[in-house]
Amino acid sequence: MKDKRRLLFRIAAIVIILAVAAVMFVIGRGHTIYFDNKETSYNGQTVEPFHKVVVTVGDQKPSKLAKGDRGMGEVMGQKLTMTVEITDEEGGTPHAHKVSMNIPYSMDGITINIPALMAGLPQEAYLSEFVIEVPDEGATDEEIVTDEFDMGGDM
Amino acid sequence: MKKDNKTKSSPDMRFIIQKFSVPLMFIIICAICIPLSGLSANMLINEIVTRMGRNAFLILSLLIPIMAGMGLNFGMTLGAMAAEIALIFVADWQIVGIPGMVLAAIVSVPISVLLGIFCGKILNEAKGREMITSYIMSFFVNGIYQLVVLYLMGSIIPIKHGAIKLPRGYGIRNTVSLLSMRQKLDNLLAINIGGVKIPVLTFIIIALLCLFIVWFSKTKLGQDMRAVGQDMDVARDAGINVERTRIISIVMSTVLAGFGMIIYLQNMGNIATYSAHSQIGMFCIAALLVGGASVDRATIGNVFLGVILFHTMFIVAPKAGAAITGDSMIGEYFRVFVSYAVITVALIMYETNKRRAKKTAGQQLAEAQKAEEAGAAAGTTQADNAGKEKA
Amino acid sequence: MTSEKIKAALKNFGLPRLIIAGFLLLLLIMAPFVGADLPTQISNIINRFSWNGILVLAMVPMVHSGCGLNFGLPLGIISGLLGATLSIEFGFTGPLSFLAAILIATPFALILGALYGWLLNKIKGGEMMIATYVGFSSVSFMCMMWLILPYHSPNMVWGLSGKGLRTTISLEGYYIGALANFLQINIGSISIPTGTLLFFALLAFGIWAFLHTKTGTAMTAVGSNPEFAKAAGINVDNIRMLSVIMSTWLAAIGILVYEQGFGFIQLYMAPFYMALPAVSAILIGGASVNKATIMNVIVGTILFQGIVTMTPTVMNNMIHMDMSEVIRIIASMGMILFALTRKTEASK
Numbered sequence: 001m002k003d004k005r006r007l008l009f010r011i012a013a014i015v016i017i018l019a020v021a022a023v024m025f026v027i028g029r030g031h032t033i034y035f036d037n038k039e040t041s042y043n044g045q046t047v048e049p050f051h052k053v054v055v056t057v058g059d060q061k062p063s064k065l066a067k068g069d070r071g072m073g074e075v076m077g078q079k080l081t082m083t084v085e086i087t088d089e090e091g092g093t094p095h096a097h098k099v100s101m102n103i104p105y106s107m108d109g110i111t112i113n114i115p116a117l118m119a120g121l122p123q124e125a126y127l128s129e130f131v132i133e134v135p136d137e138g139a140t141d142e143e144i145v146t147d148e149f150d151m152g153g154d155m
Numbered sequence: 156m157k158k159d160n161k162t163k164s165s166p167d168m169r170f171i172i173q174k175f176s177v178p179l180m181f182i183i184i185c186a187i188c189i190p191l192s193g194l195s196a197n198m199l200i201n202e203i204v205t206r207m208g209r210n211a212f213l214i215l216s217l218l219i220p221i222m223a224g225m226g227l228n229f230g231m232t233l234g235a236m237a238a239e240i241a242l243i244f245v246a247d248w249q250i251v252g253i254p255g256m257v258l259a260a261i262v263s264v265p266i267s268v269l270l271g272i273f274c275g276k277i278l279n280e281a282k283g284r285e286m287i288t289s290y291i292m293s294f295f296v297n298g299i300y301q302l303v304v305l306y307l308m309g310s311i312i313p314i315k316h317g318a319i320k321l322p323r324g325y326g327i328r329n330t331v332s333l334l335s336m337r338q339k340l341d342n343l344l345a346i347n348i349g350g351v352k353i354p355v356l357t358f359i360i361i362a363l364l365c366l367f368i369v370w371f372s373k374t375k376l377g378q379d380m381r382a383v384g385q386d387m388d389v390a391r392d393a394g395i396n397v398e399r400t401r402i403i404s405i406v407m408s409t410v411l412a413g414f415g416m417i418i419y420l421q422n423m424g425n426i427a428t429y430s431a432h433s434q435i436g437m438f439c440i441a442a443l444l445v446g447g448a449s450v451d452r453a454t455i456g457n458v459f460l461g462v463i464l465f466h467t468m469f470i471v472a473p474k475a476g477a478a479i480t481g482d483s484m485i486g487e488y489f490r491v492f493v494s495y496a497v498i499t500v501a502l503i504m505y506e507t508n509k510r511r512a513k514k515t516a517g518q519q520l521a522e523a524q525k526a527e528e529a530g531a532a533a534g535t536t537q538a539d540n541a542g543k544e545k546a
Numbered sequence: 547m548t549s550e551k552i553k554a555a556l557k558n559f560g561l562p563r564l565i566i567a568g569f570l571l572l573l574l575i576m577a578p579f580v581g582a583d584l585p586t587q588i589s590n591i592i593n594r595f596s597w598n599g600i601l602v603l604a605m606v607p608m609v610h611s612g613c614g615l616n617f618g619l620p621l622g623i624i625s626g627l628l629g630a631t632l633s634i635e636f637g638f639t640g641p642l643s644f645l646a647a648i649l650i651a652t653p654f655a656l657i658l659g660a661l662y663g664w665l666l667n668k669i670k671g672g673e674m675m676i677a678t679y680v681g682f683s684s685v686s687f688m689c690m691m692w693l694i695l696p697y698h699s700p701n702m703v704w705g706l707s708g709k710g711l712r713t714t715i716s717l718e719g720y721y722i723g724a725l726a727n728f729l730q731i732n733i734g735s736i737s738i739p740t741g742t743l744l745f746f747a748l749l750a751f752g753i754w755a756f757l758h759t760k761t762g763t764a765m766t767a768v769g770s771n772p773e774f775a776k777a778a779g780i781n782v783d784n785i786r787m788l789s790v791i792m793s794t795w796l797a798a799i800g801i802l803v804y805e806q807g808f809g810f811i812q813l814y815m816a817p818f819y820m821a822l823p824a825v826s827a828i829l830i831g832g833a834s835v836n837k838a839t840i841m842n843v844i845v846g847t848i849l850f851q852g853i854v855t856m857t858p859t860v861m862n863n864m865i866h867m868d869m870s871e872v873i874r875i876i877a878s879m880g881m882i883l884f885a886l887t888r889k890t891e892a893s894k
């Protein structure tokens with residue numbers, strides 16, 4: 001009887017831990033978001049870039065984008081909330097918009113075209129996967145230092 | 156009776172001096188080196204607080220095997236390696252921030268437990284030589300770790316991201332960035348007092364571990380461990396499963412060391428894939444011993460005193476060495492030498508004490524037998540008392 | 547009946563040893579198929595054997611006296627390094643510098659060995675762990691000394707600052723090949739360093755002969771049963787100290803022989819882990835924590851160096867992954883672990 005209860009407790013503990021791990025998978029998934037203030041076309045419709053856009057994600061440093069610029073931000077989880085501050089022309093007063101959207105789990109890097117987004121185009125028009133290019137260190141492999149004789153340096 | 160008193164007080168004095176000799180020596184070294192290093196008090200305190208948060212958890216993981224009489228667990232490196240493997244996975248899955256750390260902790264547990272059971276079983280086969288065996292064990296598992304990380308990851312174990320993988324297609328790079336996790340734990344709830352950043356959450360976690368250790372030592376299992384640590388044969392006669400208890404103590408230490416390593420690495424912000432764990436055992440053990448612990452006795456107080464003293468020395472020695480000799484390498488070699496020397500001295504003290512205790516125990520036994528022969532029951536109680544004092 | 551006997555023999559032989567021997571055999575069989583040049587390989591093994599043999603031999607006296615495996619080998623190596631650097635500093639050149647190095651290293655080895663032996667007598671039962679840390683402490687202490695000591699020879703100190711010894715010092719013009727070139731035999735791609743092998747044979751024979759003298763048998767007695775040895779009137783501490791001094795001296799000579807083959811003196815952290823290959827080599831050769839013979843040394847060194855030289859080429863040709871380093875670590879550490887877990891009958 002006691003053994004049975006113990007087993008039950010153990011199974012429950014493992015289930016809970018696995019559940020926590022699953023939750024971490026969802027809420028902890030990191031994405032890198034790239035914001036483009038570039039011209040884009042969708043179904044023959046061309047969207048012009050704004051004069052100036054300031055995108056702020058959470059408490060990260062705002063990225064200020066002139067025409068043709070690209071900015072970057074990090075987001076954790078699948079919900080992206082950002083403030084987009086648009087200046088239409090030189091000297092014009094900026095108007096801010098709060099935008100939030102769901103982003104696909106599978107993408108590490110995501111490019112969002114701000115003009116297309118603000119123009120109200122469908123998701124496939126403004127959102128695309130950004131494939132990170134690994135800085136090519138040439139064909140030469142980096143040498144692996146297994147630290148057999150090293151002192152381990154600093155703590 | 157008079158003579159008895161005298162002999163009683165002198166070992167006490169000796170005991171006290173011996174107990175505090177290492178911390179005292181370090182206080183002197185630090186006192187000499189701090190002014191020479193030219194570091195400001197603010198900078199020094201900042202560094203020590205950072206290092207306290209970084210290392211305390213790791214060092215605390217050493218306490219449980221000491222409780223079980225298995226000496227300094229050089230095999231804590233095993234936990235560190237488990238944590239590194241877990242973090243490599245988490246980095247590849249792109250789970251970031253604190254959720255990433257929690258996930259890494261969860262992933263590290265089964266690896267740590269397996270390695271801990273393996274290590275514990277081997278140590279049970281090598282009773283009386285636990286330390287050298289756990290030391291060689293750390294090398295052995297390092298070989299397996301290299302096999303897994305350098306050859307199997309990317310070829311058999313899926314690793315997706317090119318930023319982690321070597322360009323040749325398998326194996327992990329020399330450094331794996333944990334930028335998305337860097338000091339996330341330290342910075343959450345951090346407060347700033349007079350220019351010193353205090354990672355409150357990290358300290359809370361360390362405090363919780365301290366509470367756990369205190370609580371654990373009072374549980375049935377904790378008491379069993381103490382009993383095993385005192386005398387395996389007596390413990391076995393008392394119905395304790397000695398082998399199992401010892402394995403549990405190593406498993407706990409390995410798992411905790413794994414958590415400690417995650418805290419350590421989130422502070423560093425990157426993993427030196429092939430070297431981060433290699434000296435961690437040595438530095439943690441040295442720090443614990445500097446805090447006044449010995450091979451068979453260590454408290455939570457030793458951990459904190461040790462972190463402060465050892466790391467003060469660690470910070471100031473290269474700068475002080477450069478100030479004296481004009482060569483910063485001297486200071487770096489000096490601190491490495493001191494780390495090793497402290498461990499050597501502690502090991503020597505432990506072994507000589509053990510021999511002395513054995514000798515006195517033998518003498519007491521002989522005396523007790525003599526007294527018994529004389530028919531006086533008082534003899535035995537005296538010997539018993541003396542035995543208790545020793546313990 | 548016989549199967550049980552085989553089982554017992556197998557258990558005695560040890561699984562790790564069996565795996566390692568089998569692995570080496572496999573390498574040898576595979577070598578011609580994957581296009582590795584067997585004569586070169588064998589030549590390499592012989593050469594590396596000649597470099598390392600004496601370092602492994604240095605294990606024997608301490609194992610015999612019950613001091614366990616000499617993890618404190620770096621202490622002896624340091625004596626050898628002092629001899630080597632001082633010999634160059636004093637201006638000896640050519641093969642003569644080798645002799646001078648031995649002569650200078652000897653007093654250091656004797657003094658350090660005596661201190662080390664005295665220490666090990668104080669801590670009977672915990673020798674191996676403390677030996678390890680004595681080795682580490684001495685290596686890291688000497689790291690400071692190599693920088694501080696007033697060496698001046700321009701071939702050894704850093705060119706820029708003019709002080710502090712370099713991490714590697716070339717022996718060109720000094721005792722490179724001092725032994726190896728003596729009576730060297732060259733057949734095709736095989737070259738046999740006869741001089742080094744003879745020197746090893748000389749020392750090995752010396753140890754073997756010593757172990758058969760009265761003091762030598764006393765040493766074995768101390769190792770196998772200290773209580774009995776004590777009862778028989780043997781001064782256990784003195785015998786143990788003698789064995790430690792011998793081991794330390796052999797380590798000092800061993801590193802000098804290694805250097806004359808290798809061609810460089812390696813200072814600073816280089817001696818740090820040198821005990822581990824030597825320890826695992828003698829264990830692979832069939833020794834245990836309290837039993838070792840000259841045969842164990844020879845067989846073990848050949849097997850160990852065989853694996854070290856064969857794995858990179860064979861593995862590389864076979865699967866295009868150079869896993870030799872990892873295999874070496876796992877095999878040698880596994881061997882030491884295995885030996886440590888064997889119950890030793892007497893000792894302690």
